[in-house]
Amino acid sequence: MRDGKGSFICGLYGGEPYASGEQPESGIVKLNTNENPYPPAPGVLKALADFDGRRLRLYPKQDGGVLREALAAYHGIAKENVFVGNGSDEVLALAFRACFGFGEGRPVLFADVTYSFYPVWCKFFGIPFETLPVGDDFHPRADSFARQNGGIVVCDPGAPTGLAEGEAFLDGVLAANGGASVVIVDEAYADFADFSAISRAVAAPNLLVTRTFSKSRSLAGLRVGYAVGDTRLIAALTAAKDSFNSYPVSVVTAVAGAAALEDEAYYQAVVGKIKETRDSAARRLRTLGFDVPESSSNFLFAGCGSAVRAKAIFEQLKANGVYVRYFDKPRICDRLRISIGKPEEMDVLFARLEGYLAL
């Protein structure tokens, strides 16, 4: 042993992992991991209640079975254009391995302010990367991607900003890239925005779009994510999956996940309520003096004026049972990421905030 932290024998993995938000016990107002405040669709609860546990003695279908078929039908595409995984984090991790790192040392490109798991996956797989600075408005610049690269990842709407980029930005990135590498669009929050690249992904040979059921479908605990893209990208993703874990999606997850696609009205109603609460919460935060950019997601990115103040508010809220997310990182350490809860949960948040600001 050479030291106390992971370096041992001829070595152990010592990479800096992704730090996900806390998962505390109940009894708090939980606005820290962008979960959905509303329950899954009634059809999901029924599918779970009706599920015959005796089926679990057999392995699942390797490709996600009924869930993959339901997703293909939902988007009106072939199942060969769909890849199903254990949450979009797993789908993205496998996509990095399947599509990136083949550029003879050319770096994968993504924004400096984006989902902080991207550099972790690059390091996990030994894929070179470079970050491109976003503007002071936190928007990435499409033309900044016009350079030799081994792949591109964009998050639209952006994490942790909530900003929408849309079709013109995507066109700019694709044009800047010139088809030289695979472009992954992470659409974890796209159900709360107006634009999705999914219809484009089936047509373009080098565009992969990833989605999750953890936000808009209220199924963070079930672990469902998927990707849509050219059949050759999906085949590479499948080969990577089958080189890591043949059966990542449990039978329960496949059945309940498929059921989540059957009640479009419920899903639209939930998304609509969250967008409405989001927009009124943004207005209330602005009247309290926070800098809140227009969100196209299920969270707000509230500027507090300084890192000291952001951290103080974060800790004060936590001490009073309201969990939000604080990132101790360059450029964003003066902000708080606040997930959208039910109106009554937001009222608790604002009561605590007003109490703090009155001090």
Place this chain on the structure above:
Amino acid sequence: MRDGKGSFICGLYGGEPYASGEQPESGIVKLNTNENPYPPAPGVLKALADFDGRRLRLYPKQDGGVLREALAAYHGIAKENVFVGNGSDEVLALAFRACFGFGEGRPVLFADVTYSFYPVWCKFFGIPFETLPVGDDFHPRADSFARQNGGIVVCDPGAPTGLAEGEAFLDGVLAANGGASVVIVDEAYADFADFSAISRAVAAPNLLVTRTFSKSRSLAGLRVGYAVGDTRLIAALTAAKDSFNSYPVSVVTAVAGAAALEDEAYYQAVVGKIKETRDSAARRLRTLGFDVPESSSNFLFAGCGSAVRAKAIFEQLKANGVYVRYFDKPRICDRLRISIGKPEEMDVLFARLEGYLAL
């Protein structure tokens, strides 16, 4: 694009994936993927029926929560000695990344006849490896591991042989290795054998033991696997997990998996029935002229005399609705791996076999 298979733009993943057994529709006698012919424990079915689907809107605990705690209690160890994953394939994949490849080019060592996923994981992560030939009796030789290495993997009982190696072999491997690297013991089938290295793993700094609920616990469709080892190995596994997918174990999987540990009598009865069926099936196969080594697993490794004959029997059985596993690989292409089903399923197998042999 340069060719038609995966080499595209600046490249896509083109590794040779693990080939898992077929998962055909029902209506056949399925003896091809070592599943358990008996249902999960009644307590698992009850836990599923009682599960409140509304919980799924929240993320799971990152460490497997109640399942990790139940496993620690079951083995009488600290939860810091337990790592939970989405099937033991995922646990092994993460363990390869967490513990192997730090040996400055020294190869990971495993037998030439063993679980065929080991070389796939090495290639997936770019870890050098070398295989060591087993004897003509298919037993690996402990002294063959006495060489510079970047890690060791043994499967006990062995796949696809079903052979038990036991404590003396493990002691020999550990002595041969001299503590220079991590030794992983894959115990996917140990519930059907007499020896387990789990009690040893907590004491040794460089021994990691992996287990699955897919065989003895009748939960292949739920995806539960785990590892037991020194807290430093578990910490490295956790860092690797958190660098790939923070939440691999769904809330349903954690709750139902924990319930599977509560009914020891049911589990022992199921394992006892399978061992009894296994041993009588081995005798019947030997009387039919097959070469069947003593199995300590839930399958038999039947030598058919020649590759041509093994493949012919495999195809004949499949054509008649009985699925077994044939490996078109050096040294084992003259054998069939036959999972143990219910006695009546084995009767169907033997009726088909006797029909074929009478031709």
